[in-house]
Amino acid sequence: MDTAKIMELDAKYLASVMKVRFFPLVIASADGCRITDARGVTRLDFSAGWAVANLGYGNPRVREAVASQFVRTSFGTLTSMLNEPSVQLGERLAALIPGDYDHKVWYGLHGSDANDCLAKLVPLATGRRRMISFIGGYHGQTAGSAGLSGHTAQAKAGGGANVIKIPYPDPYRPVFGAGRDPGDAVLDYLENYILRTICPPEDTAGVIVEPVQSDGGDIVPPPRFLQGLERVCRQHGIMLLIDEVKTGFGRSGRMFAFEHFGVVPDAVSLGKSMGAGMPISAVVGRRELLDVAPAINMFTMAGNPVACAAALAHLDEVDRLGLVAQAARTGDYLLARLRELQHRHSLIGDVRGLGLMLGLETVRDRTTRQPADREMAKIVYRAFELGLIVFYGGIYSNVMEITPPLVMTEAEVDEGVAILDQAIGEVEAGDVSDEVLGDYAGW
Ligand SMILES: Cc1ncc(COP(=O)(O)O)c(C=O)c1O
Incomplete structure (x- = not known):
């Protein structure tokens, strides 16, 4: 099938509710940090497909693990049969998460169902009805x-009864003003307003938080914030639930991003890179949460041996290749290169990140910080034309999310940054017309 035919059938048959497209890319094959489209054009990937391809594409050890497990058995339902890869993986995951408690592991197929597990089980296990989450959070x-989320994408659908949403501490756009630490301001609002009014702590089951708020705008919270949140949780017997679906497994330059902040979660949700492209997710957390009752949160396909074998191979590769340290090093390098761009381009209001979880925010005016959303859509489109794949998000649709495969080299980083430099320069100069976007205005 040629590219035009694939695009025609995609538009005709595949539901729009599962798409957020930034440019017309038909993926035909991929290798390392590069994706080749159906016309034979190869581009560098600064997205890792929303932070899934941490090992890059086509990792031979994962391929071998999947193939040999598939030959032994292509499937087996963990609901009613045991399998060896699922228990090996459970033991490894439990050992990775800190906490002076008995750890249990639950499996699903994607990040959404892992957080859904928390939405369902945390109120059940605690006997408390309310949950707290953050505006801009994407769970x-x-x-x-979706009910736990506070992102514009889910706001369109409604939902989230009994979920109280509070601002995320955004150092670049502090909701409570610039005069004080944005983390302290949010904690003050939580403790002295929310918990004293509409969200009584004795009826609050858990707080769910992203250690770097990714789809909300790749926001790194102030250093003390998560510890402060943990203190409030401990004081009131509220569970601290950390969403590591995107940040987990080395992306932030630590195995898990919460490690940067020195907190101990009651449960962690995992997904995305976990299966190196195979659908698998997990919650790792307290026994009393995940053993609350038998058979009330099970999926027929979850914990299947092929996906678990992929996840085990992924963990092995993260260790063997030293990817946690590499993400920290390459991330520092990439952030420094993005800061150079910021000096040259007034359209860039802020760059930030932890490891290889980076954001570049565009504004029309550095003083008013008016979000430059249309400009961001054009930069991303133009970068694609020039040979770079990168996406954007943020609650104002103006933050480029830069999450390359963790295996990316500095030479590849330089190549991508040069393309961004050119794309941003052309958009700034007014050389990229609005018409190029057509159906590709993203979120
Ligand atoms: C932090 C976070 N949690 C959960 C999800 C949902 O994961 P999935 O799309 O695999 O269901 C995402 C997806 O972007 C995410 O970024």
């Missing part, structure tokens, strides 16, 4: 996970 698209 998924199933009913429970």
